Amino acid sequence: MPDSSCFRPLLRILPLLLLAGCATPEPWQPPTPTLPDQWRHAPSLDPANPAHPIAAGPWWQSLGSPTLDALEQAALAHHPDRMAVLARLAQAEARLRVAESPLLPELELQSSQQRARRNSATPSAKATLVQTTQASLAASYELDYRGRNRALTDKAAAELDAAHLEHDSLLWSLTADLASGYVKLLTLKARRAQAEHARATATRTLELIRHQVAAGHGSPLDAARQENTVATIEAQSAALALQHDQTEAALALLADQPLAAMQHLEGHLETLRLPVIAPGLPATLLTRRPDIRRAEADLQAAHADLQAARAALFPTIQLTAERGYASNALGTLLSPASLFWNLSAGMVATLFDHGKTAGAIELAQGKRQAAVAAYQRAILSALKDVEENLAASHWLAEQEQAQRRAESAAQEALRLAEARHQAGASDFLAVLEAQRTLLQAQDERPQIRQARLNAAIGLFKALGGRMEERLPETLPTRP
Numbered sequence: 315m316p317d318s319s320c321f322r323p324l325l326r327i328l329p330l331l332l333l334a335g336c337a338t339p340e341p342w343q344p345p346t347p348t349l350p351d352q353w354r355h356a357p358s359l360d361p362a363n364p365a366h367p368i369a370a371g372p373w374w375q376s377l378g379s380p381t382l383d384a385l386e387q388a389a390l391a392h393h394p395d396r397m398a399v400l401a402r403l404a405q406a407e408a409r410l411r412v413a414e415s416p417l418l419p420e421l422e423l424q425s426s427q428q429r430a431r432r433n434s435a436t437p438s439a440k441a442t443l444v445q446t447t448q449a450s451l452a453a454s455y456e457l458d459y460r461g462r463n464r465a466l467t468d469k470a471a472a473e474l475d476a477a478h479l480e481h482d483s484l485l486w487s488l489t490a491d492l493a494s495g496y497v498k499l500l501t502l503k504a505r506r507a508q509a510e511h512a513r514a515t516a517t518r519t520l521e522l523i524r525h526q527v528a529a530g531h532g533s534p535l536d537a538a539r540q541e542n543t544v545a546t547i548e549a550q551s552a553a554l555a556l557q558h559d560q561t562e563a564a565l566a567l568l569a570d571q572p573l574a575a576m577q578h579l580e581g582h583l584e585t586l587r588l589p590v591i592a593p594g595l596p597a598t599l600l601t602r603r604p605d606i607r608r609a610e611a612d613l614q615a616a617h618a619d620l621q622a623a624r625a626a627l628f629p630t631i632q633l634t635a636e637r638g639y640a641s642n643a644l645g646t647l648l649s650p651a652s653l654f655w656n657l658s659a660g661m662v663a664t665l666f667d668h669g670k671t672a673g674a675i676e677l678a679q680g681k682r683q684a685a686v687a688a689y690q691r692a693i694l695s696a697l698k699d700v701e702e703n704l705a706a707s708h709w710l711a712e713q714e715q716a717q718r719r720a721e722s723a724a725q726e727a728l729r730l731a732e733a734r735h736q737a738g739a740s741d742f743l744a745v746l747e748a749q750r751t752l753l754q755a756q757d758e759r760p761q762i763r764q765a766r767l768n769a770a771i772g773l774f775k776a777l778g779g780r781m782e783e784r785l786p787e788t789l790p791t792r793p
């Protein structure tokens with residue numbers, strides 16, 4: 315039974331322990347940003363046309379395309395970027411386990427056996443062989459003075475949260491980019507079909523004019539002008555074909571699919587649904603957007619890092635306890651006479667380190683200030699994204715309606731120009747001008763439709779979407 319003298323080291327450090335309890339680290343307080351009360355272009359909810367909020371499932375299903383759904387699921391399952399993020403997520407989980415280890419005592423099993431030859435004091439005596447065997451169990455624990463170890467653990471936990479949110483951010487961007495790429499591909503498909511129809515119509519007109527010229531009733535100038543129209547349409551078709559092939563290649567990369575799989579994708583631009591999305595209140599962005607939540611996690615990690623740097627100014631206190639057996643003979647190792655124990659307490663304080671600790675504190679302060687600025691910028695960027703896409707959804711709807719009227723007027727103008735030309739009231743130049751106006755109107759309509767769909771996709775993304783599609787069974791879990 316140890317006497318009271320073994321506890322004297324603990325009694326000597328008791329005042330320091332009491333001081334440590336009075337000086338607690340600065341607690342983490344999440345920032346409270348200033349947000350607007352409402353959106354400028356929030357859609358009015360019409361009972362006849364109800365809004366479709368972000369559903370519990372994948373948001374892209376609101377567009378109503380099974381082909382897009384299949385592409386998204388394939389990309390989420392095997393995309394290399396996602397595999398890389400999952401690897402970094404596993405690293406963050408391991409760092410948290412390492413950071414948590416100093417919060418609990420360390421236990422070590424130690425054993426040793428030594429042999430030493432000792433010469434006798436007299437030259438005539440023989441040297442003796444001394445053998446010592448020892449086995450012990452040692453426990454050590456560093457008192458978390460000023461909460462340094464706890465701060466480092468909090469930092470690792472915040473970094474793990476940031477790694478989870480990096481994964482969400484990747485899916486958030488990947489799914490939106492894939493949906494936009496699919497819409498672009500369908501838009502180019504529609505524009506190519508219209509260009510091919512226009513080329514066929516213009517070619518028939520050119521053949522008719524050539525027959526009239528051959529019969530002596532037509533003008534070679536009209537034929538040359540119509541040839542220019544056909545060639546212009548063919549050049550446009552070639553440019554659209556190039557964009558189409560490039561978009562297929564980019565979409566194959568996003569979907570992690572072979573290029574051949576992109577050449578037979580089903581779907582039509584006009585069949586995609588345009589959901590009316592209720593954006594909710596601006597404050598919901600703080601919990602919906604993974605980039606904002608990640609910026610907050612980075613800020614929390616920087617705060618914990620600063621607390622750990624400040625705690626380095628104070629002494630470290632180490633408690634060690636050891637109990638075991640030591641004997642000169644292996645046979646008597648476990649006898650009561652061979653039992654030993656020791657209890658020690660040590661304190662280490664840095665007196666002068668050439669500004670190393672102070673520099674570490676300034677570095678941590680700078681990182682936290684940068685994290686605060688990044689958090690504020692993430693919020694401002696999120697507000698801008700929502701407002702831009704709400705404005706785009708509002709004004710593009712009006713632009714599409716006006717474009718439809720313009721296309722109807724262009725069709726009527728072409729009909730009247732052809733009738734006047736056949737009646738001899740005007741030359742063929744008026745017909746050509748009406749043709750070009752109609753071709754331009756027909757080509758702009760799918761582009762406006764694409765812009766409206768991209769605005770809906772952008773609004774889904776700006777509002778944070780939903781991340782149920784992140785396949786949680788494959789993710790490391792936080793302990």
